[in-house]
Amino acid sequence: MSKHEDLLHMLLHADGQFVSGEDISRHLSISRTAVWKHVNKLRDMGYEFEAVSRKGYRLVTRPDSIDAAALQLALKTTVFGRKAVMLSSTQSTQNDVQKLAEEGVAEGAVVFAEEQTGGKGRFGRKWFSPPGKGVWMSVLFRPKLSLQHTPQLTLMTGVAVCRAIRACTGAQAGIKWPNDLLIDGRKMCGILLESTVEDHEVRYCVAGIGVDANFEAGEYPEDLQHIATSLKIETGQPVDRTALAAAILTELEHLYFLYQKEGFSVISSLWEALSVSLDRKVVITNPHGMIEGTAVGLDPSGALIVEKQDGQRELIVSGEVSWKG
Numbered sequence: 001m002s003k004h005e006d007l008l009h010m011l012l013h014a015d016g017q018f019v020s021g022e023d024i025s026r027h028l029s030i031s032r033t034a035v036w037k038h039v040n041k042l043r044d045m046g047y048e049f050e051a052v053s054r055k056g057y058r059l060v061t062r063p064d065s066i067d068a069a070a071l072q073l074a075l076k077t078t079v080f081g082r083k084a085v086m087l088s089s090t091q092s093t094q095n096d097v098q099k100l101a102e103e104g105v106a107e108g109a110v111v112f113a114e115e116q117t118g119g120k121g122r123f124g125r126k127w128f129s130p131p132g133k134g135v136w137m138s139v140l141f142r143p144k145l146s147l148q149h150t151p152q153l154t155l156m157t158g159v160a161v162c163r164a165i166r167a168c169t170g171a172q173a174g175i176k177w178p179n180d181l182l183i184d185g186r187k188m189c190g191i192l193l194e195s196t197v198e199d200h201e202v203r204y205c206v207a208g209i210g211v212d213a214n215f216e217a218g219e220y221p222e223d224l225q226h227i228a229t230s231l232k233i234e235t236g237q238p239v240d241r242t243a244l245a246a247a248i249l250t251e252l253e254h255l256y257f258l259y260q261k262e263g264f265s266v267i268s269s270l271w272e273a274l275s276v277s278l279d280r281k282v283v284i285t286n287p288h289g290m291i292e293g294t295a296v297g298l299d300p301s302g303a304l305i306v307e308k309q310d311g312q313r314e315l316i317v318s319g320e321v322s323w324k325g
Helices: 003-013 021-028 032-044 068-074 093-102 147-169 231-235 241-262 264-274
Strands: 048-052 056-061 084-087 110-113 116-120 126-129 134-141 174-176 180-183 186-198 201-212 281-286 289-298 304-307 313-316 320-323
Touching: 003 021, 003 032, 003 056, 003 068, 021 032, 021 056, 032 048, 068 084, 068 241, 084 093, 093 110, 093 134, 093 186, 093 201, 126 134, 126 201, 134 241, 147 174, 147 180, 147 186, 147 201, 147 231, 147 241, 147 264, 174 264, 201 241, 241 264, 264 289, 281 304, 289 313
Parallel strands: 084 110
Antiparallel strands: 048 056, 110 134, 116 126, 134 201, 174 180, 180 186, 186 201, 281 289, 281 320, 289 304, 304 313
């Protein structure tokens, strides 16, 4: 941990109280002049302080952006997020992580952007990701998986993000198969998993995660007004995006290691407990047509099991799910 990160850690844990320059100097083993230099470095990063003679320093406000130093302090991981790239604007964090993957960067690397100008959704759709309103991120996996099992990784990511959102904000998010997170029927998070394959083996996967955190009700485009929502709209409170990002990465690492150790069955159980798709009449639209029935569970592969009106069950591996009635 660098000196300015260590200083930030002290001030964050002081919970708004003053920390004396003497205590900081002693803890960091630096001079009082050096303390001042590190405070100014944090100021340059967007932190604001109150400095009072004989009292010391008190953290007043944190930067509105997702902050690299605060993220590292908040993470409870050994791998995921330990390499984090912060961008003010990019076309797509998916593209950025794919480039890092091709350069040989280790698993768990993540790219965040304050804004995406060409964010990706499923089926080639564009993901609306304006500056400062959400958590726009992509994470690198290097799993030892066959291509047919990568849908399990999508479902695992959905579970991790849903659990993190619930724990961090209290919002009662649920998962719509395969990878949308909803609150009261409106979408507030999407997940896109893209895999790169060579000789029938998965080289790496990139999970794109877009969480609508701090949108106000009138800030969505007209076509999204009635189908999208944000955590701020639903909870009435602004979201600390750095804390949420750290919670997502922490939960993601925990479940990924659990998945590698115990297989998909434990992930499947967690997914079913968070699902808003099961025991509902659904219509699935895919290139082969439309399938109607009741969603009754997950297959061990990660496919959705749909029971049709004639009692036959069909496995759905891809498609757009809508609810009937």
